[in-house]
Amino acid sequence: MKAVGIVVEYNPFHNGHLYHAASAKAQTESDLVIAVMSGNFLQRGEPALVDKWTRTEMALENGVDLVFELPYERATSNASSFASGAIQLLDAAGCSSYCFGSENGSIVPFTTTLSRIASVQTQYDELIRKYIQEGISYPKALNRAYSALIRSTANEQETVDLSLPNNILGFHYMEAAANIGSSMKPATLPRLGAGYHDDVKHGTPIASATGIRKEFFETESTEPIQQFVPNSVYNSLNNWIIERTSFGSWDVFYPLLRFQILRSGPEHLAAIADVTEGIENLLYKAARQAETFQQFMAIVKSKRYTWTRIQRMLTHIYTGFTYSHRASMPAPDHLRLLGMTRAGQSYLKEMKENMKLPVVSRLANFNSASADFSSSVSDLYAFGINPIHPSLGLDYRIPPIRKD
Incomplete structure (x- = not known):
C-alpha cells in the first residue's frame, strides 16, 4: 500500500x-x-x-x-x-x-530555494547570527538573510517567499527530508481561500483555523463557524x-499558569526551556501584576520576543518542560x-x-x-x-x- x-x-x-x-x-x-x-x-x-x-x-x-x-x-x-x-x-x-x-502551491521553487541556500550555507548562517545579535527575532533574521543572499539575485518566480507562514513550514519540511536522506517525494498544494491569520468571511466554505477560533471566542457560540467545518x-x-x-485557550488556562509562575519564582523559571536572557524576571513581574492573559502579554511583548516565542515559553512553564528535558529527547x-x-x-x-x-x-x-x-x-x-x-x-x- x-x-x-x-x-x-x-x-x-x-x-x-x-x-x-x-x-x-x-x-x-x-x-x-x-x-x-x-x-x-x-x-x-x-x-x-x-x-x-x-x-x-x-x-x-x-x-x-x-x-x-x-x-x-x-x-x-x-x-x-x-x-x-x-x-x-x-x-x-x-x-x-x-x-x-x-x-506558493508549486514544488519546484522550493527545490530551487533549497539548492540556492545550500550553495551559500556558511554565509547564510553567519548573516542570520548577525541579525539575531542585533535584536531581530529568528524568523525575521532568517527571512532577511534569505532576501539579501537569494531573493535579491533571483527571479521571484524561481524561489519561494519565506515571509509567508505555510511557505516557511514547507521549506523546513523539505530541508528536514534532505537532512535525513529520506526517499519520500515532496508535494504541495496551494492554500485555498483565507490566509493564515485572516478573519472568517461568511458565505464561503473555507476559513483559517485562526479565524474560526477567533470567531468562536468572540461570539461564544459554535453556530457562526458551522459553514466552515464538516458536520x-x-x-x-x-x-x-x-x-x-x-475550549482550550490561554484565557482559560491563565489562572493555573499564573500560579505556576508565582510559585516558581524567577530563579526556577530560568531552567525552563526557551526562557532566556533574564526574561524570567519580567515574566514574574507580569504575573504579579496581570489579572488576565491579555494584560500579561501586553507587559511582556517586545520587538525582541514575538508573541509566539513568548507563548512557547509559557507553555513550557505550564508543563514544567526544562532544558534538561529537551536534552533527554x-x-x-x-x-x-x-x-x-x-x-x-x-x-x-x-x-x-x-x-x-x-x-x-x-x-x-x-x-x-x-x-x-x-x-x-x-x-x-x-x-x-x-x-x-x-x-x-x-x-x-x-x-x-x-x-x-
Missing part, C-alpha cells in the same frame, strides 16, 4: 483540511493518508481547542487513515524542529510521499463544550498511534516489519522519556480545561481510536 504523509494540528479540523487530505491522496496517487498530529499543546505555544483524541476522531471521519502523535518536545518547538520531528515520523512510518499546503466536526465541538464546559523514538481506519489497520499489518520506529498503541507497554512527558502533559491539559472535574489518565486508558 502506498501512503502519503501530512503534518497537521487540526485546531480545529475544517473544510480546508478536508480538501488537503483528499487532494494529497489524489495528487500522489496514494492508497491512504497518514497524519502526524500535534498533541494537546501546539506549535504557536498554545493549548489546543479540544484534546488530541477528539481531533483524531475528526481526522478519521474526514479522510485520514492513520494518526500518529507529534511528541510534545517537537509539537511546541520552532518551525525547524517541528518540521524535522514530523518528517522523521512520516519517514519512519514508511510514507512514499508527503504533501503540505503552501502559499461531524461541528457535532464534536458541540459535544465537547457540553461535556467539558470550555534528541530525536523521535516511537510512533504513538492515536487512531486508524480499516485501511490504516491494513497498512500497519503490511508494514509491520518495515517501520523504522516502534508503533506504540499502549503507553503501559513502552518506556520513553518523550512518551512519558507527553502523557503527563495530557493530564495538565485536562486540568486547564476543567480543574474541578479533569479527565486524567486518558493516555493510559484510551486505546487507539478505530473507524470503519
